[in-house]
Amino acid sequence: MLRTRLPTPGRGPHPDRPRATGADTPHTPLRPMWCCRADGQPWPCAQARLLLRAEYEGNPIGLSIYLAGLMYEAMRDLYRLNPYDGPQPRALFDRFVAWGGRRPSPEPPS
Template identity: 60%
Template sequence: MPDPNQPPVPRPDAAVPPVVPSHGRAVGMPVPRRGPAAERPRRHPLDGPQHLPLRPLWLCRACGLTWPCAEARLLLRVEYDNRRLDLAVYLSGLYYEATHDLFRLDPEGGPTPRELFQRFVAWGPYRRPALALPPACTGRCRTA
């Protein structure tokens, strides 16, 4: 029976530890990932075209969908992470410019202002109503 105070003797068939070269990474071992931030959306993608609008059509340069596409929305949210009011002002300005551009391209069959509002502004930061609406009048209401 082996002595519990002695270190275990390696078996001859045990895996040999990898050789560590001078640059610090073990040979034959997988390269570690860059961490959780590697998957986070970046302001400037490393490869391929950026998700920016192709004006005056307002289509995404990267994926061809109507801009802002889902990726562009994610990138804008990350870029304006702690400045929600700035994002709301920026999106409102884009809404105005897109309304102008798209109306000039097709005054008859272009998107409606409501559709453009949904596309550019409604997905942005949470908005509260400026004033609480009065309760609905049911039955006898007095008017002054």
């Protein structure tokens, strides 16, 4: 019997976005709880989403990749904090990735 062991994935991206814009406290995640450093809301908070959209304007694929990596890191942290009653995967996907992937609808053929 052939046994293959897949390597354990490495750590995802460092949550350093959105970049500080002169505010006293940046809207970056406070780990391992994944709440916003500035306003205490679940990260990405509304302000962080606006700043991320502005930073990744014209690069929605890059934003989706960045957010998917952070979702992976959040899952790792949040399930370690509370392995029996952690957030549902769908809720984390909606919180981290789903909002960033909106793209304009394709134009109908002429």
